[in-house]
Amino acid sequence: MANRLDENNFRALLKALNVPAKLDWAFLYQAYCDAKTSSEGFAEQNNILARMAVNDVTLTLYLVNEHYFYLLSHPEQKEADLVHDEGYEQLLLSISLDKYYTNEHFAYRNAAFSNRFQPEISTISLYLNFVLGMLSRYHQGEPHVTLIVDILQKGFSMAQCIVALLTGGFETEAFSTWRTLHENECILLTLVRYGQPVIQEYLKHLRYAVAFRGGLSSKEETDKVFENIKREMRAHDLKSKDMKRFIEYGWLYGIPDVEKMEGFKLNFRDGVERAANLREYAKIYEMSSEIAHSSPLLIYSRKDYFYQVTVLNLYESFFRLEKVFSSLYLSTVSAEEQASYRRMQGLYRGELFACFSLAKRRFSERNEQAPKKEAVEAKENPTDSKD
Numbered sequence: 001m002a003n004r005l006d007e008n009n010f011r012a013l014l015k016a017l018n019v020p021a022k023l024d025w026a027f028l029y030q031a032y033c034d035a036k037t038s039s040e041g042f043a044e045q046n047n048i049l050a051r052m053a054v055n056d057v058t059l060t061l062y063l064v065n066e067h068y069f070y071l072l073s074h075p076e077q078k079e080a081d082l083v084h085d086e087g088y089e090q091l092l093l094s095i096s097l098d099k100y101y102t103n104e105h106f107a108y109r110n111a112a113f114s115n116r117f118q119p120e121i122s123t124i125s126l127y128l129n130f131v132l133g134m135l136s137r138y139h140q141g142e143p144h145v146t147l148i149v150d151i152l153q154k155g156f157s158m159a160q161c162i163v164a165l166l167t168g169g170f171e172t173e174a175f176s177t178w179r180t181l182h183e184n185e186c187i188l189l190t191l192v193r194y195g196q197p198v199i200q201e202y203l204k205h206l207r208y209a210v211a212f213r214g215g216l217s218s219k220e221e222t223d224k225v226f227e228n229i230k231r232e233m234r235a236h237d238l239k240s241k242d243m244k245r246f247i248e249y250g251w252l253y254g255i256p257d258v259e260k261m262e263g264f265k266l267n268f269r270d271g272v273e274r275a276a277n278l279r280e281y282a283k284i285y286e287m288s289s290e291i292a293h294s295s296p297l298l299i300y301s302r303k304d305y306f307y308q309v310t311v312l313n314l315y316e317s318f319f320r321l322e323k324v325f326s327s328l329y330l331s332t333v334s335a336e337e338q339a340s341y342r343r344m345q346g347l348y349r350g351e352l353f354a355c356f357s358l359a360k361r362r363f364s365e366r367n368e369q370a371p372k373k374e375a376v377e378a379k380e381n382p383t384d385s386k387d
Contacts, residue, residue, distance in 0.1 A: 110169025
């Protein structure tokens with residue numbers, strides 16, 4: 001008989017998982033025991049299943065969530081009746097075990113170029129977890145006082161999302177997510193570089209965006225905001241068709257002499273990206289945009305290429321974000337915490353840069369080999385040029 005939790009330990013597990021006390025825990029324990037018995041029967045009949053130990057925590061989560069969902073979706077039925085219905089328990093076991101084995105052991109997995117244990121993934125993951133943990137200690141969600149922290153938190157969260165996509169074999173999806181991360185970092189760097197006057201403009205345009213989406217509390221308030229928008233647009237010689245663009249990017253007018261900036265336009269690539277001094281990313285941003293908009297490049301992409309290009313750009317964005325975070329963090333914590341962070345930097349920054357250097361070398365080697373490979377393929381498969 002497979003090992004199973006006794007009822008006391010099972011109840012302790014339910015408590016640790018924050019399972020609502022209003023559910024019938026005795027029934028859930030009986031369902032868990034019966035599920036374990038069923039899994040033993042499956043193992044006797046299937047050599048593959050026999051080699052798979054059942055994870056008690058995961059199995060319990062499936063059982064609890066299926067039971068709770070059934071109660072929510074069938075409000076006309078009472079739990080007190082269901083727990084005595086053998087047919088219901090069999091349904092619960094069938095669904096929970098089916099999902100457990102299919103999703104946990106036999107799930108379809110995309111072929112991936114990396115995994116979470118490889119240093120180029122595990123090192124940046126460690127750093128992201130630390131930074132996000134530290135940011136969680138800061139007050140958030142009030143733009144007028146927490147804007148920089150909020151943007152940092154979102155940026156590092158997107159970086160964490162990109163790592164998860166890469167290890168899941170979703171290279172193009174990771175690359176398109178980097179596009180949003182790049183927009184985030186460009187806004188952050190612009191706000192940090194130019195300070196309060198531009199931050200106040202950005203906050204004002206946040207309110208404009210809320211009004212544009214109909215999110216203000218009254219028509220009078222909305223009308224007043226639109227009067228301000230139209231007045232400012234006239235001051236910059238903008239037309240009605242430019243309103244959405246002005247709402248999204250008009251905060252850039254807060255930058256001194258921005259309209260004299262070479263190539264400046266009221267958009268991301270010629271506005272925000274230029275102001276952030278990251279215009280050299282315009283071409284890679286454009287390619288990422290094609291992926292995000294489901295062009296043929298998305299459907300017929302080379303997975304290895306997009307893995308490598310995403311890793312490179314992820315690291316570069318991370319280094320820029322971490323520089324801003326480090327400045328903020330070290331200026332707001334105790335000397336002891338400063339020393340602790342600097343120790344971590346000393347330990348892992350070197351490894352981060354080593355991972356980045358290796359990724360750059362691999363990408364360079366791949367680009368050098370690609371033309372040779374294409375030339376060989378062309379020679380082996382000549383195209384008939386006759387009409």
